[in-house]
Amino acid sequence: MKILTDILSSINDDTLVDDVVRGLYWTAVTSSSCGLSSTMFRDCAHDHSDDVEPVVLIGQPAADIARFSLSPDIGMASLGLAAINSLIPIDLSQCVEINAGKIIMDKGRGKNISIIGHFPFVDDLKDVAKNLWVIEKWQRPGDYPAEDASKYLPDSDVIAISSTTLINHTLEDLLPLCPTSSFTMLLGPTTPMTPVVFDHGIDMISGSLVIDKQLALTCIKQGANFRQLKRSGAIRLLSLQKS
Structure with missing residues (x-):
């Protein structure tokens, strides 16, 4: 988990957590800003013992929650990624506001494309790619199982990896x-x-910036998915390329 420890080491912010929201699809932690991560509970252990103390989050240093x-508990790791994202200062002057699907389409025209995670734009890529391999643990028709990554990634010209691989700690096996x-x-x-992620073989990152915290939290509480969250105007899509 070198990439995560490097990110954690780069954080120099002692802001306290002032709110945590865990919705059906998204988890939000607010400290210096509002950070998001995918709400993930699959494959995580559940402790049903009666003497477990509840985890206190609000009022704690966000850097502690980021850890x-x-x-190994995916639910806790999901919370930690949201805390990380609440502490990272984004240099907007270096970012472009563009959909990741368009970047992949432009870069992958006539080439071999691998996508780790089934994103909404994958069907659009079928018309432009030489070969398209969508690798997904929870497969839909036409997807390939996670173990096929070792077969297809080495033959790929363009590779897009879901950042949820940071939550389930598979990214460093894929890179x-x-x-x-x-x-x-x-x-x-x-x-x-x-x-920091560019030191680990990644050429471009595409994520989001919460621009209306209260609206984002309200949407997440009501179970909004990503498209609904985007349409609400609560977030912007941003991309940053290695210089």
Whole structure:
């Protein structure tokens, strides 16, 4: 989990957590800003013992909650990523506001494309890619199982990896499979928008910035998915490329 420990080491902010919202699809932590991550509970352990003390989050240093990202419990790791994203200062002067799907389409025209995670734009890529391999643990028709990553990533020219791989700690197994000649992206609202990730073989990151905290929290509380959250106007989509 070197990439996570490097991100954590880069954080120098002692702001306290002032709110936490765990919705059906998204988790939000507010401290210096409002950070998002995918709400993930699959494959995580549940402790049903009666003597477990509840985790106190509000009023704690967000940097301490951010360290939950290292937890083997996926639910806790999800919370930790949201805390990380609440502490990262995004340099807007270096970002562009563009949809990740368009970037992949432009970069991958006539080439081999691998997508880790089934994103809404994958159907659009079928018309432009030489080969398109969508690798997904929870497969839909036409997707390939997670274990096929070792088969397809080495032959890929463009690779887009869901940032939920930071939550389930599979990213560092995937990156060594990516050719150095490939264009490799990390994408999704869970993505930490920090150039630290560029030290780990990633060429571009695409994530989100919450621009209306209260609206975002209200939407998340009501179970909004990503498209609904985006349409609400609560977030902006941002991309940052390695210089």
